[in-house]
Amino acid sequence: MDHILSIVLFTPLVGFLALLFIPSSKPAAIKLWANIAGFAGFLVCLPLVFAFDRSRDFQFAEKVPWIPSIGASYNLAIDGYALLLVVLTGLLGFLSILASWAAIETRLKEYYGCFLLLQVGMMGVFMARDFLLFFVFWELVLVPMYFIIAIWGGERRVYAAIKFIIYTLVGSVLMLLGILALYYEHFRQFQVRSFDVAQLMNTQLDPNLQWWIFWAFFVGFAVKVPMFPLHTWLPDAHTEAPTAGSVILASILLKMGTYGFLRFSLPLLPDAAKNPTVIQVMAVLSIIAIVYGALVCLMQKDWKKLIAYSSVSHLGFCTLGIFALNPAGIAGSMLQQINHGISTGMLFLIVGVVYERRHTREIAEYGGLLRSMPIFTIVFLIAALSSMGMPPLNGFIGEITILKGAYQVSLWWAGAVVLGIALGAAYLIWLFQRTMLGEVSEKNAALKDLNAREIAVFAPLLLLALWIGVYPKPFFQVMDRSVTQIVELVQPGAHAGQMVPNRLASLQR
Amino acid sequence: MTGVPLSWFLILSAVLFSLGVAGFLIRRSVLTVFMSIELMLNAVNLSFVAFSYQLKQVNGHLFTFFVMVVAAAEAALGLAIILAVFRNRGTLQVDEVNSMKN
């Protein structure tokens, strides 16, 4: 068990390297191998779940010097929050490979290669405890994603891919600047060169420097989340990416941004994070994202774009929860990130299913699918209910917890959350009504319902959605120490009495 | 050389050098441009010799020989290139030897 994180990290890489040796002329073998590698990548995550010790913070640690002269090391460890994201990445990585079985016909080797590489990068981001290593993985994720959008995407794929990568690159170079500033301040104080996040935490930063570093990080993370007004790459990228690409993009890549805020911005720069101006700016941007995202959804004619904008709105909840800076807000935000991964992942898969059959994303082209595709309709209904936050599904738990956190801060924030939930319900129900109900046209009457493989893709996600909705306690327990730690760093002592998961869990039961 | 202060040599050298630069930038014929460069090198030689005399060293004198050798090599090479250009284009006007896009 000593190197379990390395095993998790490098299993997809081994799969990738082996994939290179399968000749391109054997598409079936490539598909099969990619699925095996993806499944193996998920399976190796599972021991983490069982071996995880909830009473400790960072565990499964591995540390090997990498570039000793500048103090960078190959340093991995995960806490509860990272554990959830790692497992989610393992699961969705596999599902997105599985979901591509029939959708992708060209350049299979490159396609699956990109997905396996992407998996390595995403895992690395959530595991890295060395800031430079984190940055390396962070940037590494861009490259395969760029290719996935640009080669297998829709009509405007080149534009969308370039926009995606330029936005993110600009964001990340500024983030790098922040990292370096932190690194030097640490060096100045301790005369030790280190990128180890645990060591950097000891640095005493004056509020002014924190302020600048915070905004440098902000650009990097906010582009990724994406927060208003840096979100404009997202609708293009999501819409043009192939289905599996959208799933990964929405479910995992966006979480890298919120993960960055929670893992680095808050704990390393507590004074900046609780600066009233910062909180206000963050809250305003989040609320704009929530409301604006939802309003745009209401006007969308394009099914996939609608889901894309719904991400903007949902991630607004997550960032609002983070900057509530209280246990409920942060715990809710973390859970909501997982929830968004599950439910939006499903929604994109759903668009993929109909797109494979009809090759159009126009909502107006559909209608009455209930008649021709009953199982599909049920899946969509559950996914939509989960996304809009209906009990007893996962979205409800996440949103209500964030609502609680927001309410503790200000009534206005809570009002915005409620408005967002209401609008979310509106656009999803309307979408459901326009596509699934009503008269079925000729073109849609003959559509085939989900096949076994597609059901296999949806089943684990549906189960998870139901599990989190009905019995969220284990999830809160796993996150407990992560949440308390962050809150303690930002507002020492302020929320000492609140045992997050138990309170919330009891609230739900 | 007694009686002539160092600064006079330096000023003359600077004037020659500037003339060379001006010639390089203004003249249109490749050959004249090339001669302007030679003028610049000779201006440098003058400075070297003047400094060397002032410092009572022989080093500076030696440097001028190096510069002259290199200038000779450059001239041999430069004229060969200019010849090749002329064969190729039939002109030695700088403006007309510009087929690549800017």
Next chain:
Amino acid sequence: MPDSFIPTSAELLRILPEIILVLAATLIMVLAPLVKGREQNALGYVSLYGLVAALAAALSGYFDPGPAFHQLILVDGFATYFRVLVIFAGILTTLASYQYLRREDADSGEYYALLLFSVSGQSLMAASNDLIMIFIGLEISSLASYVMAGFLRNRAQAIEAALKYFLLGSFATAFLLYGVAWIYGITGSTYLLTIRSVFERGAQTPGILLAGAAAALIFVGFAFKVAAWPFQSWAPDVYQGAPVPVAAFLSAGPKAAAFAVFVRVFVTALGPIGGRWEPLFWLSALATMLIGNFAALVQTNIKRLLAYSSIAHAGYVLVAMTAHSEIGTAAVMFYMAAYVLMNVGAFAVVAHVCGRQERFVELEDFAGLGERQPVSAALLTVFLLSLIGVPLTAGFFGKFYIFRAALQADLVWLTVLGLLASAVAAYYYLRIIVIMYMHQPAESAAELPPLRGALGAAVWISAAGTLVLGIFPSLILNFAGNSALLAR
């Protein structure tokens, strides 16, 4: 004749790499008339063996550091590093040239002789400890490379490139020499260490004032060699006109050697008057990065695009020079290694794709390369990603060290602007990738032979180096860091 005028064997050993290179070049010149026409390409092997022997000699020089010839030559870690680098660039160029020359029916021994002479000049520059020695090394390197640029003398663009390179090069050299003359006049010496000690003592004030002007003149001379503002304008024309392997060579060897002497002269000799030249470097670094990156955005010819990209990269290295610190010097050293690998690699792929008479050097000619030649396309992608500075490639750590050094020197604005410029750069590199993978193949496509032989070796070696340095930068970085101390 006094004893001290007769070189000792220890002194000769310290210039062994140059001796080997010159002997190999002479051997090629002697053999060339004896070998008929196309057989002359076999002289490429002589060139290769000579370079490998010189590489070994340069490496062994590291274990016997010290001065030679009355301090004119100084063999230390820094010199060894850059000697190895320029010789390595020579090896890659030889490998990349072999098939190219055959394709152009230009098999000729002279080409390799010129290459070796040029490399010997660069190697000498790396080990020079005296301004006049630097000048001589620079000229040996330059004179040979002027001819190389116009080597295919029937091609109008090549000869035009040679003319431009020659005229502007000589012009810049004159500035360099004038600066050297003034430094000599002010300090009474051309030895770098003596110059340093004079400035450290703080000589008479008028001299110090003039020293700034002299530094500017020397800067102009070197800026030409590295294609930095205000002397960058030759690069696009010369790279476009010169044969592709020569363009690869020009962008690697002379540039690496020029940065070596840049460091020697400015950090070692003129270090004490850093305040006088740092603003100039600051301005030049910024202008070079901006001009290079923004001009590259609109290029349609891949050679021109790579030329502007190489200008931009010179700008990044100047940022590290501006930092004027040991880690800045180490960053320059690391970056040059990364840059040589990725840039020569990229040019080598272009040499492979461009076809006879370089018919296919427009970006559109790379359309569909991802399907026609997946391996070539993948390798070019590696180089381009490295030029962008994506992690796990050498280019990332190169940029990382540079901007780290700049930030430590409190060059915050330069760092911010440089980082943003490098993000802009991603656009034009990605455009090549887009064309390779997303556009339909052009008609020219089918006739491309597989990437094999010497050219293939050049590309694979560069790619392997790019990735290895990207994952384990410590391999070189520690050495660079230790050697940077020497160049103080």
